[in-house]
Amino acid sequence: MISTLLSQVRHGPDGEAVPCLAFGADYNPEQWPREVWEEDIRLMREAGVNIVSLAIFSWARIQPSREEWDFAWLDEVMDLLHGGGIGVDLATATASPPPWLTAAHPEILPVTASGETVWPGARQHWRPTSPVFREHALRLVRRMAERYAGHPALVAWHVSNELGCHNIYDYSDDAARAFRDWLRTRYTTLESLNHAWGTAFWAQRYSAWEQILPPRLAASHPNPTQQLDFKRFSSDALKEYLRAERDTLRAITPAVPVTTNFMVMGGTKGMDYADWAGEVDFVSNDHYVVPGPQSRDELSFSANLVSGIAQGRPWFLMEHSTSAVNWQPVNLAKAPGDLARDSLLHVAHGADAVCFFQWRQSAAGAEKYHSAMLPHAGADSELFRAVTDLGRKLRALAPVADSVREPAPVGILFDWDSWWASEQDSHPTSRLDYHQEALDWYSALLGLGVRADVVTAHSDLSGYQLLVAPVLHVVPAALAKELTRYAENGGHLVTTYFSGVVDENDHVWLGGYPGALRELLGIRIEEFGPLADGDTVDVDGATGSLWTDRITVTGPDVEILAHYRSGAQAGHPAITRRTAGRGSASYVSTRLGAGGLTGLLPQLLAPAGVAGELPQEVAGKVELAVRRGAGRRYLFLVNRTDETVPVAGLAGDLLIGGAEAGTVLLPPRGVAVLRQSAP
Template identity: 80%
Template structure:
């Protein structure tokens, strides 16, 4: 994306007319009496809020009955926010249909694989492929766009909300019809589909498209390619709804940018966001910390991946939490400093707006115990004071608005097809986690103080990276295999792992031995997989331990170096880690799950041919994460203390733009931003 795309980002303007970083929250004034609204605007101004998302779950309020509309309250709050200098990212309000619609048209409700109806009572109770829902949703979008097209508070459109969060997979008759249409477009003929799905197995050959169903509850394992295609179709069905709403908005309000909030976080895998990203004017994301030993690693990973999906252009953090959430088994409050650190780490990875769910903590409803910018305790609270302080920090960081992330030398590839396919049933192990393996590699890089980009596997310019790591790259079409080969032959250094290169885009095994499509590039051959039982480990001669998986590797080329061997287990004395050298590049293979700690031991040797080393002094590697943004005149170096202790960090050059850093020590949970002129 170029500056033309950046200009579509809804930057707030300061008093001097220069752009600022966005700051705000989901705002739900309909939950509160009118006398609270003016108080909300006063507190927003105190906190430095300049952007709010509005009307996300307001359909029932906006349209109380099929032929009744109520925009008066929304007119009032839009005017009030504009008078307070606050821009509105106005939602289309289609995320959850109102009771009158589901009562009149229960056929819009999703159906599970077991044939159960998903009833109203929560949210997102609609089928992405329902023509009835689509008709009513687009009617609402048209009303909103027509009414607010020229309202001065409107800065962006927020389509639906977290598309697919609860309704990504629908197995209804509407979905079945849409699935068949999608399959006709993909395969054209039944012969092509039957070949792709391998329907000669278990007498599944189709003689008519109308015989095809979604992979509903079956007596045994459903057809694996049918499952994979249904995952692709389900992502596309949601994208199609996104496009339908977007086209209405672009026709009626072409001057207003359009976005929708992705959920690049944890195990949210149903939506192929790399495929969706080109359909919005700027990428937005929601993220919530998942408790665990890699919690802040995962936050960094997801923010980094969002940047990769956005093409390393500025993106919008639409939701995260000021403190505790309400939906985890135990909902822990954030420690002092974590509110700012979590927010600024997203900024470090390219977010030019920082927003929360939500502005004022609800007094009723399913999310009343979810934290907000104004908590139940009110403005006289440590949390609100932290919110105000972050607003001041973001104001000080205004110079970075519009800057892009500086590319790293290392990339970790992330591939939705491989995520979907590698975790399906009937595989060598059900214990494999694609996301966990990718996160382990990223955690290991962080522990070594090495910057890396997380990038989609397709549409990425690999040649710009010295090292490309492709964990569990299970689905490798011939085009991708050729691209990876060109990358290595051109001087790049590829690292991949167990269960990679195994199948093509139709989930057909590449025959002749594993790792299939990558076998010649890696210079190895594997006849049979060796998954490990849960809890069982094997020892490598580099003092690391593997779990989950082993491979019986046969080296097939004289140019292959064995970097580590197994010391015990079924593959004792056989290769565990190999590396093949070409004239200019290398291709390495790791045949077991080493975890973040084991990978941290191995990575220096894997990175050595590319000359990639840490940018941090030894004592800061691990506790401190760095990220860099830059514009035409300056680099902005983010120093993030991931620990609860001060970290010695001497001689980091640059003007301190924000945060506390005296040139020698970075305080606990601190984020310091240094400005370094490039000329």
């Protein structure tokens, strides 16, 4: 899908489409005088750019007032780009309402939980449920679609921009009405809602739909199921808005694919992207590195999760940074080699497009210190030379286009409901970090040189030899049955503390923890044992933090893999494994961190028959990702270190990278790609 987007502008000698990876950026020509535009096209061609995202924040320029329209400048830019052989992912320009609209209709502005209005002056200052905003936004979308329906540069539509980045939670009266409508659809009757929300507690029983509000600022902890449902509703409200723009575009330009840029990275959790993926023609994502000890592991994890959301199909990296960003407390420039490694790691995990924010670094505005493909220093700069070098590498990787992710032996289950619910207030600890726990397991597997896919509950889980489900807090009965079948049919399940505890309504599964998974795991826990800040416990061969459980073994065939050696649970089981049918189910009752999990994982991998696929001497130093297509396998070898790493014993044609005497040589932070025949 993504490779063929460029078929209109990339042709072979006989006129046929040439497979290629997309390469480009957000392009904001309206920030610059007209005489700069030709230079932009020339330098884009020099860098190898073949696609740009255009008009993302152009509403005020396109529609200066309610009845005034100015498309002349955009027409000219579209023509210039097409003349330069560059395709356009054209945005609907709805991300940031113009001042005339908010002045005339302040009722479109979001409202915080404490009742404060979010005023104009930045971006994304609109309510997802505002009928007034939707009316004006869809009017703009129709005008854009009608004007550019036949333009030869148009290769895709880009709905809004980073939906929910700043306006995911709106507590306005519009949101309250829409929330009540959503609840009517979900529960049908007030009796069902009162049961699901447990409104017998604290006299919260509702006798009319109109009494229900979003979880606004309250005297104490708001109803937990109300909070969880509001998170679900807020994600659905933005999804419904996405559908509205998409359907408008499809009605006018049915042959042009539609996407929007997700933000699968770090702690961005408000949007259930696994649920959104089916609403777009291809999945797109924005990702920015946050410095820290696991920064590149997190990049790999997020790219991997995007592939899981896309069901293994190729996806579009819509934005990342060439170097420093502008929104962190300290904005560090990337080290030499990081620009290419970061970009190619996304390609390794399924991206068929590598794009940046933005093409030309802004001279004014809030993001003027955010790096770009063409920096303030201009084309005569190390950064622009690194950009053009990346363009050459991506052209060499053209055969990879349209290939898909080859399934790994290990899956890590990532679940939005569990992320949302496990981190709510009034829990055993407020220190639980769902994303961090999942990332630690991923880092530990990387450290052992074992490939893992990050997948969602929408995926087929049956093919994984080992399935890790960290902090799988929300487990409906159907999911419990699916996981039981998985283990009994020969899979090896691993889950952790605070898993299986509640159902889809955030009601505790009674009878002891871990609730819905208790019988499968063959254990019972009567009371949680969270640890105070700074407290740790000794576990055989490792150190635990955050959490402990007092485990009683209840089922047959349960093996104790590790005991607590200190703390309140000293002498009791810390890690267990139960034989279940042809497989097994294991439980890890404390947070071990990436280092502790690295020591534990061999015991969990061995029964599943999982081992690293690279020579042992490079395990942990080199990440392996594999794509497959058209009778070929593509092995991406990514150097995780700041030293040169030789990798011996791999056959194949080297598409990028260096080799010596049959050994691939990975320079510091380097990437090599081998092409092999697929069996």
